[in-house]
Amino acid sequence: MSVSSPTSPGQQVEEVESITIRFAGDSGDGMQVAGTQFTNVSAIMGNDIATFPDFPAEIRAPAGTLAGVSGFQVHFASTDIHTPGDSLNCLVVMNPAALKTNLKDLLPDGILIVNSDSFGPTDLGKAKYATNPLEDGSLKGYRIIRVPIDKLNREAVKDSNLAMRDADRCKNFFALGLVFWMFERSSDSTLKWLQSKFGKKPDVLQANISALKAGFNYGETVEMMPVQYRVAKAKIAPGTYRKITGNEAIALGLVAASELANKRIVCASYPITPASDILHQLADLKEFGVKTLQAEDEIAAVGVALGASYGGAIGITGTSGPGVCLKSEAINLAVMTELPLVIIDVQRGGPSTGLPTKTEQADLLQAFFGRNGESPVAIIAPKSPTDCFNMAIEAVRIATEFMVPTFLLSDGYIANGAEPWLIPDLNKLPKINIIHPNLPNSGDSGKTHENGAGEPGKFLPYKRDENLVRPWALPGTPGLEHRIGGIEKQDVTGNINYEPGNHEHMIHTRAQKVANIAKTIPDLVVEGEQEGELLLIGWGGTYGSIATAVQRARRNGWKVGHVHFQYLNPFPKNTGEVFKKFKHFLVPELNAGQLLLLLRGKYLIDAKGLNKIQGRPFLVSEILEEIKPFFA
């Protein structure tokens, strides 16, 4: 930490590697906007960023209550970071309820910026404070900055013609301006954003600009700010970047897949937190030929997607846990008829309605087994917001190449979290080659139907290639007329068949087809130690926390490796070999032990689970604490 030249005389500036800041207030206080703006600015200034928005499920809980607190955490750094930060260097709270719910995450001696105007008896009561924490000495260990934000904001925007309620809505920009000063952020992109959003409402535009500037000036002028912080640009791979969230990346990945496959995508979904964004994004891309449909329910959504695939488009449906439950029968029809289908599950806290806006990864076993009978499907999971782009393309590739429903398991944390994305070159992404038959394929094979001898020149809908994949024959193709359905069928001919031997053969065939996907996926990569005492095993959105914990563990000299499964069914073909190189296995999961169960069962390793099911991502410290005993 070095002290660099200050921006104002006498002002101390500290240079640090990273800062974690959280904005917290009532749901109506604009904390998500403030946090997003802070993130954008930091990314544009060249820091690596990671975010964690945390908001309640209700649209608007009663103002000032604990249930209504909404927060946005940003971790920005001059180094490569993978998590939004375990603890806060700076906490901005707009009301007592926000203080109550968020204080525990602030580091000792951390900076606490408080809107002192909102600490009256009513607000204190709603937050269930018996005494005023600003006065009772309970905040002694922190660097508190009391700012009368309500008053100052109203003063700043008084020249605009806004009613008081609208004027008050600008206070998030006052707070933003203040922290912009504190962390040497440039206001340029925020001013540009305000212009684009409120250009048609000059009063609102001017008021927000005034609030932002007033907050900034307040920091500069008033001598109660302890210090300014400088976080230098990070050393990241050269190229052009933008910020992206997981949901945005999925939408872009699907459109990219559409172009790489030269196929229309049809996305049918029912609105559900936290997946609705994907449908919103795709619905606005009609100039790419994307067709979207908001279905009457989850089952209709998957039915429309399946029908679209039957017709030769790429059928996609997006949902969360409860929607997957509803879609199970239709997914099974896709398994039986062997049609492509992409099912995006942005996982959230369950069971049942659960915790709609909180993250979890407890749908893995549902994806594997949540259907009647032996029902193998492909399952993949992105490990970060940017990985959502790559894995969305993979989902389309696998579904169409293997004529199989493919689950893409994301989660609320990476769906809403943001990080910098190196913009890819579309020309460098591999094409997805899809062929539809237009000729009969029976050759001169003998008997092909139950009441006659073989006929040359028939189309056999279940005649398979070397990977056991059947042809994707499209309605409308002359001469290939055939029927498919959910009843068990004779292999090759596709005729309804109840014979015992055939059924068992079909069960094994469908399973082997999914197993064959392993020929086309990358080997499991070991990060950190390539062999040793302990292997951390993860999947999905926990990558950042686990990777950071392993990094720190290795700095302590501990021999720890880390594998992160992006392909869950099938597992990569070298998985067994990798496990042989380690003595102990720890599987951190945001569930009660689902990958754990699968790995123990399939690979007979005595793996242990590190399970957190609290609707929040792992803190790096939580994982590091569990690694320690292996090296004590």
Added chain:
Amino acid sequence: MSATTLPVLKPADFASDQEIRWCPGCGDYSILAQTRRALSTVPFPKEKMVFVSGIGCSSRFPYYMNTYGFHTIHGRAPTIATGLKLAQPDLMVWLVTGDGDGLSIGGNHLIHTLRRNIDIKILLFNNEIYGLTKGQYSPTSRMGTKTKTSPTGSIESPIRPVSLALAAEATFIARTMDMDPIHITTILQKTAAHKGAAFVEILQNCKIFNDGVFDNVADKSLRADNALYLEHGKPLVFGKDRNKGIRLNGLEPEVVTIGKDCALDDIIVHDEFAKNPTMAYLLSRFSNPDFPEVFGVIRNVTEPTYEELMENQLAAALAKKGKGDLQKLFRNDDLWTVE
């Protein structure tokens, strides 16, 4: 695209190689035969016809047609048919369902598919019973029907499929019966010609579990007095002597004897093209013994289909924004470059 003359097809060209497994005497045989006959006269390529069905005796239909076919899951055929139309709007999609598949588990999807005016032709075989699962009552079974799940008589008021279709704004609604093969053929030809959501209720006799429930109209000797055949532009006249008619008394329809109660001029003239569905709704309520059951085309209006509205929106987006440039879409307004 060159103008290709379509091959002349016979009904047998629509027969698949599968052995038919419906019970002997099932009304479905008649419907199947007339469908093959009707389609052989429709000037449309056979390879572009698709039959999508749900689950039930009705839904075995696609296996017996030599066209593309998809036997899906209970109640969900409308959703799959919708997706199919989005992928290939030019296909002629027929949907075969039953009173259980379409009105019980599938009721919700039926309503939304009709209201969207997706261009598919829905054939609902109504036998007022669950046949495939061996004889439970259905949403159209009459009050008091005794079945395995209602041994002391059904206590549910049945739904009238045509009334539901009208409430869901279906643009083509017709009604026919398995025992009138010529009528089925005519209705199916008209159904094929309609652009938009078409709903056809076909009364079908289940010989094993609900035999004779439609005898009032199925029996040729009783039909004239119990059935009213609608024809556009013609007055609503029925009866053995063609002297019974329907007259409106305010909003109340009445059965009158022409020449005795009133003149022919007082009888309602059927207008299948009426935009206002009120008269159609009144007709959909007719049931024996007070009124004759109606058959024929009840409603026939033209509205933009969902698929064409969607294509229009895609075209409008193209016109406004130009073809999508994905490399440009990757880039948003806040970029930064690392050297």
